[in-house]
Amino acid sequence: MGSESQFQIPVNLRRGNGKWQGLCRRVREACENYGCFEVVYYLREETFSLIRQLFNLPLETKRKNINPKPYHGYYEPGSEFLPFYESFGLEDASDCNSVKSFAQLMWTLLVVEIITLLICFDPSCFSRKTAPILCFLATSQTINTLMKQLEELSHVIGSMIVDSYGLGGKPESFMTHYELLRVMKYVAPPSGGYTTVGLLHTDKFSSALLCEDGISGLEIETKDGQWVKLFPSPGSFVFIVGDLLTAWSNGRMHAVKHRVMMSGDKDRYSLGAFAVPVEGTIIKAPRETVDEEHPQVFKDFDLMDFLNYADSEESMAIDSAKKLFIFAAQPKRVV
Numbered sequence: 112m113g114s115e116s117q118f119q120i121p122v123n124l125r126r127g128n129g130k131w132q133g134l135c136r137r138v139r140e141a142c143e144n145y146g147c148f149e150v151v152y153y154l155r156e157e158t159f160s161l162i163r164q165l166f167n168l169p170l171e172t173k174r175k176n177i178n179p180k181p182y183h184g185y186y187e188p189g190s191e192f193l194p195f196y197e198s199f200g201l202e203d204a205s206d207c208n209s210v211k212s213f214a215q216l217m218w219t220l221l222v223v224e225i226i227t228l229l230i231c232f233d234p235s236c237f238s239r240k241t242a243p244i245l246c247f248l249a250t251s252q253t254i255n256t257l258m259k260q261l262e263e264l265s266h267v268i269g270s271m272i273v274d275s276y277g278l279g280g281k282p283e284s285f286m287t288h289y290e291l292l293r294v295m296k297y298v299a300p301p302s303g304g305y306t307t308v309g310l311l312h313t314d315k316f317s318s319a320l321l322c323e324d325g326i327s328g329l330e331i332e333t334k335d336g337q338w339v340k341l342f343p344s345p346g347s348f349v350f351i352v353g354d355l356l357t358a359w360s361n362g363r364m365h366a367v368k369h370r371v372m373m374s375g376d377k378d379r380y381s382l383g384a385f386a387v388p389v390e391g392t393i394i395k396a397p398r399e400t401v402d403e404e405h406p407q408v409f410k411d412f413d414l415m416d417f418l419n420y421a422d423s424e425e426s427m428a429i430d431s432a433k434k435l436f437i438f439a440a441q442p443k444r445v446v
């Protein structure tokens with residue numbers, strides 16, 4: 112991404128220090144005009160090699176990654192609309208207990224498998240099946256450390272957004288979030304041709320920090336309708352505005368449409384840390400975002416009602432970017 116849309120957030124940046132106000136303004140401009148920007152970061156190289164191991168687990172094990180909340184659990188490959196896509200979800204991933212229970216779930220299954228394998232001992236099968244899981248256990252620490260940093264990063268960006276609207280003194284006007292980690296695999300399309308492997312959508316949470324492993328694929332649609340492929344620097348993240356930030360900012364922040372397109376013969380891996388408001392949150396724009404020039408766009412709504420609607424059969428055929436407007440648009444006042 113060009114330097115215009117790239118920020119190197121200083122490690123020791125503190126609210127109110129010299130560079131803070133300038134960065135708040137740039138973050139707001141990027142979120143309002145483009146709905147995204149790049150955050151320069153240095154993801155540890157082993158993170159993706161460990162994530163690859165996770166996808167090598169047996170399907171029955173992966174299916175245990177169940178979470179009834181929309182967009183929180185495991186998505187199997189080979190589905191009708193997303194045949195090349197597979198992903199895991201890990202709720203509250205900056206909390207070491209969540210990561211531990213996820214690893215333990217895999218571990219318990221492994222123990223059963225090891226016992227079975229020991230009974231009918233077959234060394235080749237044994238190492239093929241156990242290596243990925245043992246590797247993933249080693250990952251827990253890496254994931255936890257990463258997610259704590261991403262939570263902090265997401266919090267700093269959230270504070271900048273709040274301050275950019277002059278709401279710094281009113282932290283209660285913003286939402287309390289947890290981090291949902293999603294790790295994605297896109298299998299190289301067999302045709303090798305340029306193929307949509309991740310459908311066009313806007314994110315349904317507040318925001319996302321996305322990182323890809325060397326194979327570019329993320330594309331965004333600019334406000335004037337051009338599709339642009341992003342080439343973030345290796346190990347860096349792209350911050351994406353989601354529907355809930357659009358609603359919270361009274362329609363000022365732009366939930367950018369994006370998709371994943373790829374060609375070639377290499378599988379693509381990516382990870383996303385999504386900022387999700389805690390259950391029970393009512394999404395409402397603070398009064399300060401509403402004025403003559405910006406009349407209230409959305410009515411207040413319950414987070415889970417919106418997520419359930421966005422994920423329902425009823426809304427399946429609706430353009431992802433329109434769902435928020437259909438669900439929560441404020442009825443026009445008849446004067």
Ligand SMILES: O=C(O)CCC(=O)C(=O)O
Pocket residue numbers: 293295309314321322323328329369371381382383
């Ligand atoms: O894989 C990517 O780079 C994008 C994933 C994405 O947009 C999503 O999971 O919402």
Ligand SMILES: [Fe+2]
Pocket residue numbers: 312313314319369
């Ligand atoms: Fe997305």
